[in-house]
Amino acid sequence: EVQLVESGGGVVRPGGSLRLSCAASGFTFDDYGMSWVRQVPGKGLEWVSGFNWNGGNTAYADSVKGRFTISRDNAKNSLYLQMNSLRAEDTALYHCARGSSSWYGTFDFWGQGTLVTVSS
Amino acid sequence: DIQMTQSPSSLSASVGDRVTITCQASQDISNYLNWYQQKPGKAPKLLIYDASSLETGVPSRFSGSGSGTDFTFTISSLQPEDIATYYCQQFDDLVALTFGGGTKVEIK
Numbered sequence: 001e002v003q004l005v006e007s008g009g010g011v012v013r014p015g016g017s018l019r020l021s022c023a024a025s026g027f028t029f030d031d032y033g034m035s036w037v038r039q040v041p042g043k044g045l046e047w048v049s050g051f052n053w054n055g056g057n058t059a060y061a062d063s064v065k066g067r068f069t070i071s072r073d074n075a076k077n078s079l080y081l082q083m084n085s086l087r088a089e090d091t092a093l094y095h096c097a098r099g100s101s102s103w104y105g106t107f108d109f110w111g112q113g114t115l116v117t118v119s120s
Numbered sequence: 121d122i123q124m125t126q127s128p129s130s131l132s133a134s135v136g137d138r139v140t141i142t143c144q145a146s147q148d149i150s151n152y153l154n155w156y157q158q159k160p161g162k163a164p165k166l167l168i169y170d171a172s173s174l175e176t177g178v179p180s181r182f183s184g185s186g187s188g189t190d191f192t193f194t195i196s197s198l199q200p201e202d203i204a205t206y207y208c209q210q211f212d213d214l215v216a217l218t219f220g221g222g223t224k225v226e227i228k
Contacts, residue, residue: 035217045156045164045207047217059215062121095163105211106154108175110163 002026002109004096009114016086020114022079022096030054030074033099035107036081038092038116048094049081050104057103064090086118122146122213126220132228139195141223143186143208151187152212158222159204167206168193195225203227 008020020036035050049070051058058070069082079096093115097107123146133139143153151171156164166175168184171191181196195202208220 044222045158045209045219047209047219050214050217057214059217061216100166100169103214105152105214105217106166106169107156107164107209108166108169110165112163 002098004098004109004111006094006096006111006114009094009116011117011119012086013120014087014118016118017082017084018086018116020081020083020094020096020116022111024077024079024096024098027098029072029077031102033102033104034070034072034079035097035099035104036070036079036094037097037107037110038090038094039113040092046092050099052099052104053102083116086116088118090116091118092116121216122149122210122218124208124210124218124220126208126223128223129221130224130226132226133198134228135198135200137198139198139202139225141193141206141208143191143193143220145189145191145210145212148188149210149212152210153184153186153191154209154211155182155184155193156207156209157202157204158207164207198225198227200227 033052036048049060067085071080093113095113098109100106100108125144153171155168158164
């Protein structure tokens with residue numbers, strides 16, 4: 001069974017940093033592209049960042065470019081999101097999502113998310 | 121970025137009704153479009169990929185159609201368990217993946 005479990009969320013002050021993790025199991029992690037998608041509670045979905053199975057073709061939403069860094073450790077079956085210079089508008093539930101293939105454009109499995117709150 | 125305009129933003133229908141949601145892209149995206157279902161408090165679930173292909177295990181009452189800029193998602197016979205918010209998503213532009221604003225489906 002495919003499982004994606006996010007962790008690392010919490011409350012952080014504006015300008016602070018946070019590192020999110022996503023532990024993957026139930027599939028061959030290094031065969032698949034991965035993404036982070038966020039959702040302000042009660043609002044819609046916003047793709048944040050994604051890359052291919054080998055970490056290539058990395059892309060970021062304009063809203064986080066230069067502040068967030070996506071990475072993966074295939075040996076640990078883990079996905080990460082380093083978030084720096086956090087802003088109030090980054091407050092959201094952050095989901096990791098598996099690409100349906102070696103690319104990341106279609107999200108066929110999602111984690112339940114980890115909540116990030118940016119507040120002074 | 122490619123803008124995805126989804127309508128309506130909400131709808132109320134009776135059990136057994138046919139429900140249709142539309143999604144319009146701001147430019148031609150061929151068939152690079154997916155549909156997701158999100159139930160309250162749950163993660164989104166992929167229902168339709170490549171505009172019209174049914175994801176494994178998804179009931180056949182769900183379907184999708186369209187190409188280019190105009191797409192349609194249909195529930196042929198609404199069931200109580202279909203209460204959710206539905207989102208379209210384009211993957212033509214892989215450096216800027218975008219979702220529609222969502223359609224909340226309720227039972228009348």
